[in-house]
Amino acid sequence: MKALAWLTWRQHRWTIIPTVVLSLLAAYGLIAAETGTSIGSMPISGFYGLMVQMVFGGVIGMFWGAPLIARELEERTYFVAWGQDVTPVTWLRGKALVLGGLAAALGLVVGLGDGYSGTQNAWSAFEAHPAVQVGYALYGLALGVFIGMLARHVVTAIAATLVFYTLSRVLLSALVRDHYLPAERSVARWYSTPEIPKGALELGSGFVGSDLRPVDVPEACAGLVNPNTCVRSSGSAVGTYVDYQPVERIEAFRYIEFGVYVLLAAVLFALTFRLLRHGGGWKPSRRHRRITSEPEPVQSTPEPVQG
Known part of the structure; x- marks a missing residue:
């Protein structure tokens, strides 16, 4: 293991060192922003720190994970x-443990602040958390290694990792994150407004019937700019509702997201190890093994016969 750790450092030090420097600078900017005097503002150092948090997992996947197998x-x-x-599985296991442990440690560092003066426990700062950044880093590494195994070309693997990492992050944050736990609902009768707690994440709204369940807007009212009066006069609804996630759930949601990305990373690593263990197209052909192990005999040119 020590030999593999040394080999990993020797082969990847020129990508590890810049990433470590970037992580430390981001953490410094985020922590410095939180100690500012103007509460609620975002200094420029905090802004750059948040940008690093947005792309950190992708950086790990593109420059640590993608070239790992693809370059070989x-x-x-x-x-x-x-x-x-050293078998391929042992080789990858050793490198994945070294790089994965270092990526997790740097994720903890990157997630130390939120970029605002004064800690902001709000949905807008959801990704500013050590556990979330660790999940992103491990997922990015696993995704890069898996794509590199399939692409077998460094530049192609880096580009594909960027595309798939960005796409998966956007889809999960837009379609899945808000529904990790069932939403709470605030209902109000006509002439009043549903009340939601301060800092809550609003998910959707609509009309409720006499059983206080959501009802569809009648077709005659659907095309109007403000259908409330039309729906109220039609008698199909007795009030309105708003679905929301309270801000007190943000910590639980962060750890759920951490678990989701760690699970995805585990699945990707399992697939990569399976491909590596069963060949996955990387094994040389018999002809290539024969050429590399036994040099072809040199044929001598016969001398011409003189009459």
Whole structure:
């Protein structure tokens, strides 16, 4: 393990060092922003720190994960790296443990602040949390390694990792995150407004019937700019409702998101190990093994016969 750790450092130090520096600068900017005097404002250092939080997992996936296997396959150095003493699975397990542990540690550092003067426990600062950043970092690493295994070309793997990481992050945050737990509902009769707690995340609103369940807007009222009067006069609804997630749930949601991304990372690593263990197309052909192990005999040119 010590040999693999040393080898990992030697091969990846020029991507590890800039990432460590970036993480430390981001943490410094975020923490410095929280100690500002103007409560609720965002200094420029906090803004840049938040930008790092947004892209940190993608950086890990693109520059740590994607080249890990893709470079070995592209440059055909796996003939030496995956020899008889070190199997491909052992090689990847050692590197994944070293890089994964370091990525998790840097994720903890990046998630130390939220970029605002004074701590903001709000939905807008959802990603400003150590556990969330650790999940993003591990997922980015696993995604990059898996795509690199399939692409077998470094530049292609980096580009594909960027696309799939961004797409998955956007889809999960837009479609899944708000529904980790069932939403709470505030209902109000006509001539009053549903009240939601301060800082709550509003998910949707509509009309309720006599059983206080959501009802559809009648077709005659659907095309109006303000259908409230039309719906009230039609008698199909008795009031309105608002669904929301209270701000007190943000900590639970953060740890749920951490679990989701760690689970995705585990699945991707399992698939990568399975492909690596069963060949996955990386094993050399018989002809190539024969050429690399036994040099072809040199044929001598017969001398011409002189009459």
